[in-house]
Amino acid sequence: MIKKGYYGHWGGAFIPEILYETFRELNTFFEDVKKDQAFWNEYVQLMSTYSCRPTPLTYAENLSNRFGGARIYIKREDLNHTGAHKANNVMGQGLLVKRMGKKRVIAETGAGQHGVATATMAAKFGFDCTIYMGEEDVQRQRPNVFWMEKMGATVIPVTDGSRTLKDAINEAFRDWVSNMDSTHYVLGTVCGPHPFPEMVAWFQSIIGIEAREQILKAFGKLPARVYACVGGGSNALGIFQGFMQDDQVALVGVEAGGKGLASGEHAARLAGSDASPGVAQGYKTMFLQNSDGQMLDTHSVAAGLDYIGVSPILTDLWEKGRVRFAAATDSEVMDALELTMKKEGIIPALESAHGFVQAFKEVQNLGKDEAIIINMSGRGDKDIFTIANAYGDPSWKEFIIARAEQYKK
């Protein structure tokens, strides 16, 4: 019954026995809603009244002129409520939880984006909510912790392992195996055991459905290429699904190149050669692991891409050649971000800016009669602490120091 959820060699559901029934139930409910057009309609309705769907497709005229190649369109997931595509998945799972009659949700979070989205959903649906977040991320992303708490969630700092995203996932599983009767685990990306990859991809497919319609209307034909950053892969799969059947549309996933693929300090699973097949966190995919199968520490300026695994669905599409992968380094990301702010008045999240990097590298090779779409998965203004930091902005530092002096009094 559970033996589904494979994409080529990848995926599966490597779960402890204690969760077997929970997954059986989850699969049953998910299979039901998938067939239920009314559920999807309710989801679309919710996203269009509580969030801002359809999110716009913005023509980036200045950037297009600057590079002089294909027209650049930007899919604006940053305009979602809570500022990123994460809202799509979370609100969808929220509706499912309501159906299942559960009263509590838990989630892992890295950058805090998925945590904020989940806390938001929980407030909206009246669920209890606990968020697991690596202690190091709690330190780095205090503003997000503040908002989660204000929305009524309990944020638990995870002090094990590397104290980042993967450890938060493990800890959320540990909570779940204790509280599965009352609790649903809202996984944040297209990873983890089946049915999560399929389920998250399904909710995120709303991006691609809209984008396809929008580009046809705005540009009159399909784009030559679609770019998206890839952490777990949810925003990428979200938009890619809209063009999967269109062989003429190249799909490009951009991973975190960190300090460079040669440095070892990155999170490139499919773009680099450091990853190998493995099974962890409940699924089989390409992991950044050592020869023993122990997971490695990863690095990226973008916390949301800083993860050891990647969606089994994407790994399959990579293997089959349908999705091409590239990596963007931290410093390329800061440059692309700067250019996009200056030229378009748009602030991509550090994660999203990875997609922009690769698009900028390639767009000039395409004709003026072509278009490309970049999926802007989220907005960067939530990242002020990281971005101002990364630019080493001196006035920002002075501001923080002055504020601290006030607080010390």
Next chain:
Amino acid sequence: MIKKGYYGHWGGAFIPEILYETFRELNTFFEDVKKDQAFWNEYVQLMSTYSCRPTPLTYAENLSNRFGGARIYIKREDLNHTGAHKANNVMGQGLLVKRMGKKRVIAETGAGQHGVATATMAAKFGFDCTIYMGEEDVQRQRPNVFWMEKMGATVIPVTDGSRTLKDAINEAFRDWVSNMDSTHYVLGTVCGPHPFPEMVAWFQSIIGIEAREQILKAFGKLPARVYACVGGGSNALGIFQGFMQDDQVALVGVEAGGKGLASGEHAARLAGSDASPGVAQGYKTMFLQNSDGQMLDTHSVAAGLDYIGVSPILTDLWEKGRVRFAAATDSEVMDALELTMKKEGIIPALESAHGFVQAFKEVQNLGKDEAIIINMSGRGDKDIFTIANAYGDPSWKEFIIARAEQYKK
């Protein structure tokens, strides 16, 4: 020719002679575009591809149940690009500047919201951009300054007077009288000399047009009351215009009650009795001024409401009894904000939360078969420094102090 722009006794264009021609030209262009359906269409198109219009109307089910009176709907201006209704006005003026062929824009900003919106618009349209901001606000709102600069704007701290919004306006005028040939002054609210009140109100009317359609669709009839916070008055007028002709719809503007109307530390012009008729910053309205006609210092937890004057259009509607005014104190605002976050997963800007306060006070007196709309002018997550501060959050303080220690190294 200029002798227009009066609303009852209020309004006018009290401008220095040097700007006479500039205003004549501006009036001519504005009159032209007002008649030009294509201009409005271009505006709506821009707002629907670059920002997220129509912004949703969200049914706040949990809040409605909690109060047990009328249904509460929230108009979601927070989902605009840059996070507030300010985008509407700014993008509209941007299109006008393009028509006028000018190459530079200037603006005042208090909280920084209008400054960020203007810097964004300037980046998008390729204009040079200078933002005037009271020195005290620059200190308080460093994140916004950071983003403005990153989008290519020059931010000039204003060190005169009370170093806040009104001084920034004066300074912007001083720039304009020097550079009117190249420069348009993008005033941020429905104040200032004619045609600004009319023009800003026109661009903001998009809120009310949408809201009226949306509530009829969602609720089947008109709302009993519409609530909006009032700084200069642009978001309020924006939504009120949609219901102006509907006498059965009560329109309620909520001003900053600060530390209480009796304390003198507030910014209530029309809700309190401290204001009197006056002429300043180019227009006639009710000002918070002393018996000599000198403007007073105002106070609000919400920088965007912390202003001495108010739209002449609103003053007229107040005088005529069409719009009712109330004030919300700082502490009521923090409570309403907290409740809204917890119950709906929505974070209103401190400004917007003023509207929520009054709505919460009144909603239980209305029947369950009625609806009200609250205009949520902006999102609060941009205000982390103010909000975390106002709640005195200890972990936030620790976070800032720790960060400062890193920066000192």
Next chain:
Amino acid sequence: MSTLEEIIRTHLQDSRILLMTHLVLGYPSFEVNREVIGQMVQNGVDLIEMQIPFSEPVADGPMILKANQESIAKGARVEECLQFAGEITKEFHIPFLFMTYYNILYKYGLEEFINRAYDLNIKGFIIPDLPPEEGREYLDLVRKQDMAPIQIFAPTSTKERMQRLAENGAGFIYCVARRGVTGKKTDFDQDFNEYIRRCRSATPLPLAVGFGIRSKDDVDFLTGKADIAVIGTETIRLVDEKGAAAVGPFIAGLR
């Protein structure tokens, strides 16, 4: 012809160019104001504009802005300014004008203010934020008392606009020398000559030129082109830097 214009025309028979100076009441103090005015009158200033401070002086540059704000911050009230003006017009026998922003009049009560000024022997008003379109009542009331509602020309004003303004004005026309606010230097160049010719052809009223006049060279340049040279920010700067006593020699050296 208004009384103010008559006085000006009389002076112009002896002098190729008149001098008008400016000060901000209560800055740095009323006592210093009095001393400065004494120095000015003794050294040949022909007219003085006394600015009643306002908290939002939009048309003024940093120096005068600061003077406005400090005067108010030190507690100067409008009533005090008016009483002081009364003492001054009794003591010194040149024409005095009030310069201020409209809200000061409006809040006081327009008619009351104008009548009070008349009683104080004030000869006219310069209100930079009150164009004639907004000032109908003001214009009528001021002229009814034979005082001068000084109108302002700007380099951006068209000939038609100038004519329109002049019709509403009396006493003289205040020609703003350039774009911008008070207190910055002005380049008196070809454009300026063309501008002043335009002003002259638009009205028979005497022309005062202000904004950026700082030196004998500037006054010499204006002589023969304008009737009155207006020294504004420069004396405030002088008093700030060298004290009231420096004003006399400075004025004496201008002509």
Next chain:
Amino acid sequence: MSTLEEIIRTHLQDSRILLMTHLVLGYPSFEVNREVIGQMVQNGVDLIEMQIPFSEPVADGPMILKANQESIAKGARVEECLQFAGEITKEFHIPFLFMTYYNILYKYGLEEFINRAYDLNIKGFIIPDLPPEEGREYLDLVRKQDMAPIQIFAPTSTKERMQRLAENGAGFIYCVARRGVTGKKTDFDQDFNEYIRRCRSATPLPLAVGFGIRSKDDVDFLTGKADIAVIGTETIRLVDEKGAAAVGPFIAGLR
């Protein structure tokens, strides 16, 4: 019947309940592991599961999690664990099992790993993240070598599910005593009795009960209900707090 089950059944003729203990290889060191195992065997432990550390031990609680991570952090490698296991099975003559997560086998090469374990005289495997649906190949390979792929029952497992699992298992069934992860206390109550009855009726295989067993009382409670009591976290805690020498007396006192 698998060799492991045979050994267990033989022991059960002398003992009303067997004891299985657990340790994490390389934590706190291989030397201490060796000493602890010695203590265990000398004091009557019947089976030992040796956990090969993994960086993401999802099914384990804080104590064992930390042991996994510290072992890896100190440099323990899989090869080292295997060699050590070989030495241990030579020295001590009770059945040893490998407990670990699937990725350790997968990355090593499933067949290679199983064959190597066979060569090391390992009697079975406990792999908590490998349900039979995902473990077809593993099950076949393990059973081909007459080793035991231990299956896990949980309180959430239905009778049908238990039967299904048992069909795939050998040696014994590991019955997880309660929801949650390793290391917390278990309340052995009415629900537990009902659960263990359900386990018993689903399979003829011997039943081991683990998760939260800490004391002679717990073991006594299980006696007559289950065949094997599993002591996990408790000995790790003991070694942490009192050193390896404390293990012997603790074990001796359990039965």
